[in-house]
Structure formats: structure tokens, C-alpha cells
Amino acid sequence: PDLTMTLPALRAAYAEGTSTDEVLAQVYARLEKIADPAIFLAMPTLEQAQAEGRALGAYDADKPLWGVPFAVKDNINVAGYPTTAACPAFAYVAETDAHVVARLRAAGGIFVGKTNLDQFATGLVGVRSPYGVPRNSIDPLIVPGGSSSGSAVAVGHGIVPLALGTDTAGSGRVPAALNNIVGLKPTLGALSASGVVPACRSIETVSVFALTIADAWEAFRVLCDYDASDAYARKVPAPALAARDAPPVIGIPDAASIRFLGDEAQARSFAAAVELLRAEGCEVREIDFAPLYGVAQMLYEGAWVAERYTVIEDLMRTDPEAILPVTRQIIGKAEGMSAADAFRGIYRLKEMSRAAEPLLAGLDMLCVPTIPTFYSLADLEADPVTPNSNFGTYTNFVNLLDMCGLAVPVPARDDGRPGSVTLLARAGQDAALAVTGMALERAGKRRLGATRWRFAPPPALPRAEAERITLAVCG
Amino acid sequence: PDLTMTLPALRAAYAEGTSTDEVLAQVYARLEKIADPAIFLAMPTLEQAQAEGRALGAYDADKPLWGVPFAVKDNINVAGYPTTAACPAFAYVAETDAHVVARLRAAGGIFVGKTNLDQFATGLVGVRSPYGVPRNSIDPLIVPGGSSSGSAVAVGHGIVPLALGTDTAGSGRVPAALNNIVGLKPTLGALSASGVVPACRSIETVSVFALTIADAWEAFRVLCDYDASDAYARKVPAPALAARDAPPVIGIPDAASIRFLGDEAQARSFAAAVELLRAEGCEVREIDFAPLYGVAQMLYEGAWVAERYTVIEDLMRTDPEAILPVTRQIIGKAEGMSAADAFRGIYRLKEMSRAAEPLLAGLDMLCVPTIPTFYSLADLEADPVTPNSNFGTYTNFVNLLDMCGLAVPVPARDDGRPGSVTLLARAGQDAALAVTGMALERAGKRRLGATRWRFAPPPALPRAEAERITLAVCG
Numbered sequence: 001p002d003l004t005m006t007l008p009a010l011r012a013a014y015a016e017g018t019s020t021d022e023v024l025a026q027v028y029a030r031l032e033k034i035a036d037p038a039i040f041l042a043m044p045t046l047e048q049a050q051a052e053g054r055a056l057g058a059y060d061a062d063k064p065l066w067g068v069p070f071a072v073k074d075n076i077n078v079a080g081y082p083t084t085a086a087c088p089a090f091a092y093v094a095e096t097d098a099h100v101v102a103r104l105r106a107a108g109g110i111f112v113g114k115t116n117l118d119q120f121a122t123g124l125v126g127v128r129s130p131y132g133v134p135r136n137s138i139d140p141l142i143v144p145g146g147s148s149s150g151s152a153v154a155v156g157h158g159i160v161p162l163a164l165g166t167d168t169a170g171s172g173r174v175p176a177a178l179n180n181i182v183g184l185k186p187t188l189g190a191l192s193a194s195g196v197v198p199a200c201r202s203i204e205t206v207s208v209f210a211l212t213i214a215d216a217w218e219a220f221r222v223l224c225d226y227d228a229s230d231a232y233a234r235k236v237p238a239p240a241l242a243a244r245d246a247p248p249v250i251g252i253p254d255a256a257s258i259r260f261l262g263d264e265a266q267a268r269s270f271a272a273a274v275e276l277l278r279a280e281g282c283e284v285r286e287i288d289f290a291p292l293y294g295v296a297q298m299l300y301e302g303a304w305v306a307e308r309y310t311v312i313e314d315l316m317r318t319d320p321e322a323i324l325p326v327t328r329q330i331i332g333k334a335e336g337m338s339a340a341d342a343f344r345g346i347y348r349l350k351e352m353s354r355a356a357e358p359l360l361a362g363l364d365m366l367c368v369p370t371i372p373t374f375y376s377l378a379d380l381e382a383d384p385v386t387p388n389s390n391f392g393t394y395t396n397f398v399n400l401l402d403m404c405g406l407a408v409p410v411p412a413r414d415d416g417r418p419g420s421v422t423l424l425a426r427a428g429q430d431a432a433l434a435v436t437g438m439a440l441e442r443a444g445k446r447r448l449g450a451t452r453w454r455f456a457p458p459p460a461l462p463r464a465e466a467e468r469i470t471l472a473v474c475g
Numbered sequence: 476p477d478l479t480m481t482l483p484a485l486r487a488a489y490a491e492g493t494s495t496d497e498v499l500a501q502v503y504a505r506l507e508k509i510a511d512p513a514i515f516l517a518m519p520t521l522e523q524a525q526a527e528g529r530a531l532g533a534y535d536a537d538k539p540l541w542g543v544p545f546a547v548k549d550n551i552n553v554a555g556y557p558t559t560a561a562c563p564a565f566a567y568v569a570e571t572d573a574h575v576v577a578r579l580r581a582a583g584g585i586f587v588g589k590t591n592l593d594q595f596a597t598g599l600v601g602v603r604s605p606y607g608v609p610r611n612s613i614d615p616l617i618v619p620g621g622s623s624s625g626s627a628v629a630v631g632h633g634i635v636p637l638a639l640g641t642d643t644a645g646s647g648r649v650p651a652a653l654n655n656i657v658g659l660k661p662t663l664g665a666l667s668a669s670g671v672v673p674a675c676r677s678i679e680t681v682s683v684f685a686l687t688i689a690d691a692w693e694a695f696r697v698l699c700d701y702d703a704s705d706a707y708a709r710k711v712p713a714p715a716l717a718a719r720d721a722p723p724v725i726g727i728p729d730a731a732s733i734r735f736l737g738d739e740a741q742a743r744s745f746a747a748a749v750e751l752l753r754a755e756g757c758e759v760r761e762i763d764f765a766p767l768y769g770v771a772q773m774l775y776e777g778a779w780v781a782e783r784y785t786v787i788e789d790l791m792r793t794d795p796e797a798i799l800p801v802t803r804q805i806i807g808k809a810e811g812m813s814a815a816d817a818f819r820g821i822y823r824l825k826e827m828s829r830a831a832e833p834l835l836a837g838l839d840m841l842c843v844p845t846i847p848t849f850y851s852l853a854d855l856e857a858d859p860v861t862p863n864s865n866f867g868t869y870t871n872f873v874n875l876l877d878m879c880g881l882a883v884p885v886p887a888r889d890d891g892r893p894g895s896v897t898l899l900a901r902a903g904q905d906a907a908l909a910v911t912g913m914a915l916e917r918a919g920k921r922r923l924g925a926t927r928w929r930f931a932p933p934p935a936l937p938r939a940e941a942e943r944i945t946l947a948v949c950g
Contacts, residue, residue, distance in 0.1 A: 201818070201822060202818070202821065202822075228829065228832070231822065231825035231826040231828070231829040232825060233829075303814050303817075303818075305814075306813070306814030306815045306817065306818050307815075307818045309814070309815045310815045310818055310819055310822075313815060334813075334814055334815055335813075337813065337814035337815075338781070338809070338810075338812065338813060338814060339778050339780075339781030339784070339809055339812035339813060339814060339816050339817035339820075340781045340782075340784045340785045340788060340809055340812075341814050342778070342781065342814035342817035342818060343676070343677070343778075343781050343782045343785055343817060344785055345814075346677065347676060347677075347706065347785075350706035350707060351706040353706070354703065354706040354708075357703070
């Protein structure tokens with residue numbers, strides 16, 4: 001039988017007596033059928049994975065991810081596997097699982113593979129890997145999106161219900177949009193970075209790909225665990241979801257600042273999503289996004305490139321040819337930057353963040369197109385940089401401003417390409433995004449990822465308890 | 476009459492009909508008697524100050540600082556006066572008052588002068604100024620302390636009841652210890668930096684010198700005002716003081732990590748202060764200060780020197796001789812530092828801060844000697860750097876760890892030198908420090924600063940209201 005790769009469907013299958021052996025056999029059979037060697041960079045054999053599944057013992061409902069196969073972006077350590085960050089010269093064999101991988105395993109998850117990525121997680125396109133380009137799960141002419149390309153494609157195909165990515169500039173959101181799946185980019189510090197190759201340590205996070213928000217949220221609740229050994233860890237709430245008392249006030253880009261780069265189908269798709277939010281009772285306010293674009297520009301033009309440089313400095317000195325030319329060009333900009341430049345950049349960000357505050361005042365969240373338009377593999381061959389920059393239009397500013405984000409699939413565009421919007425909110429508001437995202441997710445007819453599976457609406461959320469606990473996130 | 480320069484004494488004098496003309500005449504007469512031309516770098520004439528006093532009109536009890544003369548460190552703008560930062564080549568005439576100066580004036584304060592400092596607020600000694608060295612108010616052989624040398628000496632002599640300083644490494648605390656006065660170093664971001672020449676913008680604050688904690692706290696309440704135009708401003712509570720429900724748990728350096736550099740009198744003075752805290756019912760716990768000293772080292776050896784460099788970069792290029800050799804040597808270290816070095820420094824600080832967390836867990840505050848020992852002008856002539864570094868033993872880590880501090884005079888040492896301890900707590904806990912500091916302040920017999928005035932205990936604090944509001948400070 002064609003098992004739907006969502007957590008409720010898996011649980012139902014296990015309840016009916018399906019074995020982890022059978023589930024894992026389906027995972028591997030699907031991958032074989034898709035026949036894309038660029039998705040996974042390393043995997044256990046089916047037999048190894050099945051042995052891990054059997055080691056879970058009898059079905060255990062207390063383990064929220066019991067028997068759930070998951071994939072891991074190859075800049076995150078899995079014990080015994082190489083971590084390449086898509087750079088063979090950088091690769092090392094991890095001795096222990098990253099904290100997040102250990103969390104998934106402890107919750108009953110079964111590791112099935114390390115996924116391809118833009119080298120050193122630098123890129124939003126998914127074509128910057130010496131291990132080839134994972135084919136977009138929806139349309140092989142379109143780029144898969146990056147940097148978490150393999151993870152997003154694996155989930156888009158329904159090979160696994162969950163995959164880990166990372167997100168600095170939008171690597172956990174852009175590939176979600178391009179593969180018709182959910183991309184949950186948590187509040188910075190919510191998920192441990194222990195055992196993760198950093199890209200931009202002060203402004204990045206591990207992220208979650210799934211076919212549905214409910215699945216992504218379940219994984220988030222498992223993953224969200226204060227890890228004191230990660231200096232950037234923060235205590236972030238990960239509550240069970242509950243319905244809002246009142247619909248949120250949502251900011252969207254105003255007509256003067258919204259950017260679709262001429263893609264009218266994308267504009268119509270976003271307008272339709274906004275109408276869905278209004279139909280749900282949300283108050284939608286148009287705001288000027290220019291200050292946010294100003295922040296976004298700092299990510300690659302400002303001092304933060306030097307964070308990426310700290311990761312590859314040794315390699316740049318000893319073996320620069322081991323790094324892709326485009327990656328070297330981007331990160332190499334840091335070589336001319338002084339420590340004083342770094343602090344000037346930090347000051348400028350502080351000032352721009354402050355300038356953006358009045359813009360965000362009174363809003364519960366923002367809603368943006370996840371990407372302004374689509375790019376093909378041919379577009380990237382012609383120009384490896386501009387499409388990448390454009391993909392970051394609505395994503396680059398998010399971590400710099402310490403916001404959380406959730407890329408949500410919406411009904412397909414009128415040309416059949418996947419629709420996606422991203423909800424954004426202040427640090428710690430992850431649950432609010434999930435709740436509002438679910439309203440978008442259940443509207444219209446939609447298939448999951450690139451599969452034929454239909455979205456099955458989850459049960460209605462319970463009302464929030466009268467006794468509310470206010471939670472603050474402090475830096 | 477010899478008017479005591481405290482706020483209650485001034486108010487009493489005004490209530491009895493004393494005029495601002497008379498008070499200001501005393502201010503100028505005292506300065507003339509002290510005959511130290513290195514305290515003030517610029518002043519209004521007595522007539523100008525008196526005109527400002529008369530412009531206040533009739534006594535107005537609603538203005539908390541009505542008729543209170545104040546001095547301003549010369550890295551803080553006062554409209555119409557040069558701001559030199561103790562570097563003539565850097566000087567410019569300020570067009571408007573710094574936000575903090577405007578706050579003091581709006582509350583009825585009367586500006587009486589700009590005070591000397593260690594050039595670019597770099598130093599804890601007070602001897603690094605081309606405008607001469609303000610004489611220590613207690614003992615002219617001892618350094619005045621810096622960088623807020625002139626402000627501390629002016630208050631120590633009772634010339635003014637209030638003076639503004641700034642504090643990155645300890646410039647608002649060390650000179651307080653050396654002049655037997657109170658140094659209130661607020662939570663970072665509580666006081667606006669608008670119109671202040673930065674030293675280390677991300678980790679510094681304007682500070683307050685006064686003869687008593689009550690006076691410093693009144694000034695703090697006037698000054699603490701969220702200024703959205705300062706990108707580093709934060710909303711910090713500045714409540715009226717109220718007695719604690721229970722005595723605090725206070726951490727002190729353990730025997731292995733406490734440092735007096737052989738100064739036994741200082742050790743005895745600190746031990747006596749700790750006994751006072753115990754007598755007040757405080758629970759005192761000895762902790763290992765080594766992790767905090769590790770943080771402290773980053774201030775001058777790590778990337779933060781580059782923050783200072785951003786301020787003087789142009790001058791370093793165009794006219795390096797305009798900068799004192801010792802200052803140039805310290806700040807010039809930034810020239811070899813890359814942006815990647817800066818981020819590595821920031822990571823290291825994050826890691827060291829995290830490592831210090833268990834140390835501070837369960838403590839309400841710390842109590843440290845403000846300085847480990849005293850240094851003379853001769854010591855500094857022999858070695859301009861080591862004594863400066865030693866002065867920072869208990870101060871350098873404080874802003875890096877986002878703590879607030881209060882330097883409190885305690886009874887004189889058995890050799891007659893002033894006693895001083897500093898209370899330190901997490902951001903936002905300024906009021907808690909003031910309340911506990913007051914318990915220390917009223918213990919034992921003590922004169923105010925270098926004056927003959929005795930400390931007059933303020934009325935007992937009211938109990939906190941049953942309905943407590945919890946306030947959080949977020950970055």
C-alpha cells in the first residue's frame with residue numbers, strides 16, 4: 001500500500017500492525033523510484049535502518065516520533081557519518097549525534113540519510129553543491145531551492161515525513177516554497193546548534209521540513225530543548241497548540257514595496273492567500289517593507305559574511321580550490337573587512353532594527369510571499385547570483401531581526417506552480433505562526449509536496465485555557 | 476554657611492529661602508578654594524550659571540532636581556560647549572544637549588561644567604589626559620581614578636552633588652572608590668547614549684556620581700528614559716525604592732579567587748563590608764571568580780578594542796600624534812583585527828557568559844571590592860598599564876555580562892583610605908542594588924567624599940506593595 005508520509009498516517013499504520021521494516025522498505029523503494037542520486041549524500045543501508053527500527057522495540061505511544069523516518073541536512077552531525085557541508089575537503093566523520101538528531105532519535109525517530117545542500121549552507125538555490133543538484137520534486141526544470149535542498153526535496157517526494165534543515169538567509173523557507181511543503185524556521189536559539197556546522201552562528205537556526213504544519217510542530221516540540229552547551233541557546237516556548245482568542249493583526253507589504261519581479265501569477269497567489277487570512281477574520285494591514293529590505297541587504301553586504309568566513313578560514317588559506325568559486329567569491333568578501341567594520345555593521349543593524357520597530361508595532365505577525373518568483377536551472381546557469389539574491393527578498397531580514405518564520409503551502413498558482421506564503425513574528429511567537437498557518441493550510445484543495453496525497457485537516461485546535469501563562473524570550 | 480551638597484540638604488536650603496544664586500556662588504567658591512584647574516575643562520561663568528538658575532523661576536517641588544548643580548563628563552554633549560573627549564584634535568562644539576543632560580535640565584538641574592577624563596574614556600586611572608590630572612579629592616598622591624576623573628573628584632570635594640560619567644570597563648565605579656563616593660552604573664541601555672561620544676558603544680553606559688545612594692537614585696530616576704533614537708536603548712525599570720521582602724543572596728569571590736594584590740587593609744575592609752551584609756541578614760555565598768576574570772580579559776585583549784577604534788579611526792589616520800601614546804597603543808591593537816576576529820570574540824564571550832551562568836544561579840547579586848588596591852601617581856609614572864589593568868579586576872567583566880553595578884562607600888580602611896564595595900546584578904536589577912547598598916551605606920561612621928559632612932541616613936524605605944509587578948528587560 002502507498003503509505004502517506006505524515007505523522008498521523010504513520011501512527012495509524014503502526015496501530016494497524018505495520019512494522020518499521022515495512023515503513024522503511026517504502027522509504028527506500030520511493031527513493032529508488034525517484035532515482036535522484038543528488039538528494040542523499042550518505043545513508044544507512046535499508047538493513048541498517050531496519051535494524052534501528054527494530055531496536056525501538058514494541059510501539060510506544062509515549063515516544064512522539066516512534067518509527068518516524070527522518071533525514072538530516074549534511075551540515076548536522078550524525079554519529080558515524082561524514083559531515084561534509086557539501087565540501088569534500090571539509091568533511092569529517094561525526095563521533096556523536098548533533099543535539100537535535102539525538103532528540104529525534106530519543107523520541108523514536110529513525111535516521112535514514114544525510115541530505116545535499118548548498119556548500120556551507122551558503123545559497124538559496126540548491127545548485128551550489130559538488131555532489132550535484134537534487135531535482136526539484138515538483139518540476140525538474142526549477143531549482144530545488146537551498147541551501148537545504150536535499151531535505152526539502154526528500155520531504156516533497158514523501159520519502160520521509162520529516163527532515164532537518166538550517167536557516168540563516170532563508171534556507172529553511174525558500175526550498176519549502178519550491179517543493180510545496182512546510183518550512184518551520186524556529187526562533188533563534190530554540191533548537192540547539194551543538195553538532196551543527198555553523199554558517200552564520202549568531203543568526204541561524206536548525207529548521208524543520210514536513211508535509212503539514214501539525215507534523216512540523218510535533219517535531220519542533222521534540223526538538224525545542226534548552227541546551228546549555230550551545231552558547232546561543234535560549235529558552236523558547238513550544239506549547240501544545242491552542243486556538244487564538246482573537247484573530248491576529250497581520251502586516252503585508254504595501255503596493256509600493258511588494259516585489260514579484262514581474263511574476264503576476266505569484267502576485268495573484270499571494271493576494272488569494274491574503275484573502276484567505278481576511279476570510280479567517282484576520283485584520284490585514286499594508287506596511288512599507290523598504291526598511292526590512294534595508295536590513296536584508298546587510299546579510300551579504302555587511303559584516304555577517306565574516307561569520308561564514310570564520311568557518312572556512314583554514315580551508316580558504318590551505319586549499320581555496322576546494323571551495324566552489326561562487327561560494328568563495330561570496331564568503332571571500334570578508335577578507336577585506338576589519339573588526340571595526342564588523343562593529344560598524346552591528347551598529348548599523350541595531351539602528352535599522354530600531355527604525356523598523358514602529359513599522360511592526362501593533363502587528364501580531366507579518367505575511368509575505370515566501371519567494372517573489374521562480375527560477376529555473378537555466379536561469380542559474382546564466383547568472384548564479386541574482387536569482388539567489390532575489391529568492392531572499394522576503395527571507396534575508398528575518399534572522400537579523402530575531403523573528404521566527406513559518407513557510408506554509410497555499411493552493412497552487414493558476415499556472416500549477418506551488419503557492420507558498422511565510423508568516424513571520426517576533427522571537428518566541430512560533431506557536432502563533434503555527435496556529436494561523438493552519439488556517440491557511442486547510443483552505444482550498446491541495447496535494448502534499450509533489451505527491452498525490454491530499455491534505456487531511458487535523459482536528460480543530462482546543463481553546464486556550466483561561467489561565468494564560470505569559471512567556472518572554474530574553475537574549 | 477557651609478551647605479552640604481546632597482539633594483535633601485539643598486531642598487531644605489531652598490525651602491528656607493536660599494537662592495540658586497547663593498548655592499551657585501558656593502559651588503564656584505569651593506572650586507576656587509580647591510584650586511585644581513584639571514577638574515573642569517569648560518564651565519559657564521558664575522554669572523551665566525546664576526542666570527540659568529534664575530531662569531528656573533520660583534522653587535518647584537515637582538522638579539526633582541530643582542536648583543541642583545551638576546557636572547558633565549566631557550565626552551557628553553552640552554549645547555554650546557566643546558566636547559573634547561580629552562583630545563583637543565577631536566573636539567567639536569555641541570549644538571544640542573545630550574539626552575541625559577536635557578533630562579537633568581528639564582528636572583531643574585543647573586549645568587556648571589564639563590569634566591576631565593581619560594582620553595576617549597579609555598583608562599581607569601584618570602592620568603591619561605592632555606589637560607592634566609585632577610587631584611584625587613582624598614589624597615593627592617593617589618590617582619583620581621578614571622576615566623570619569625573630573626566628575627568623581629568634583630563630587631568627592633562636594634563641589635556638586637551630582638555628576639555624569641560614563642562606564643565601559645569601570646569608569647563609573649573605580650573613581651567612585653578612589654574618591655569615597657557613590658558610583659551608579661546603570662543597566663546597559665537604561666540611559667540614552669544620544670549625544671555621548673562612544674568608547675565601546677555596545678557595552679557602555681552613562682553613569683551617575685553622587686555622595687549618597689539616595690541622591691544617585693533620584694538622578695537615575697530622572698535620567699532613565701527610553702530614547703528610541705538610541706539604537707542601544709532598552710526599557711529598564713527605575714521604580715521608587717522599597718524595602719525587600721527578604722534579604723538577598725549575595726555571591727562574593729572565594730578565598731582562592733579573591734585578589735587584593737597584597738593589600739591587606741583592602742582585604743580587611745572588604746571582609747568588614749561582607750560582615751555588614753551578613754549582619755543585615757543577607758546570605759553570603761563564596762563563588763569562584765575565575766570565569767568572570769576570564770570574561771574581563773576580553774575587554775582589552777578581545778575584539779571590543781575595535782569598537783573604540785571606530786570612534787578614532789579617522790584621527791588615527793590623519794593625525795595619530797593627536798592621540799596620547801598610551802591610548803594609541805591600546806586602541807591601535809584593533810588595526811590588526813579582522814571582522815572574522817570580531818565575530819570569534821563575540822562567540823567566545825557568548826560561551827564564557829554561558830559558562831558563568833551556573834556560577835550566578837541562585838544569587839540575587841554579587842558583592843566585590845570596587846578596586847583590589849590603590850595606586851599612586853608615581854606608580855602610574857613607573858608603569859602606565861599594569862595598575863590600570865589591576866584597577867579593572869572587579870569591573871571589566873560587568874558590562875560584557877550585561878550586569879548593572881553600584882559602587883558604595885563603606886567605612887574607611889584602617890589606614891584611613893576610603894573603603895568601597897560594588898554590588899552587581901543582572902540587567903534590570905538596579906533598584907535591588909540601591910536597596911542593599913543603602914544598608915551598607917548607613918553602617919558605620921563615614922564622611923561624604925573628601926568633605927567633613929557626615930552621612931545623614933535617609934528615612935526607612937517603605938515596604939513593597941503587595942501587588943508586585945514583574946518587569947523584564949529584553950535585549
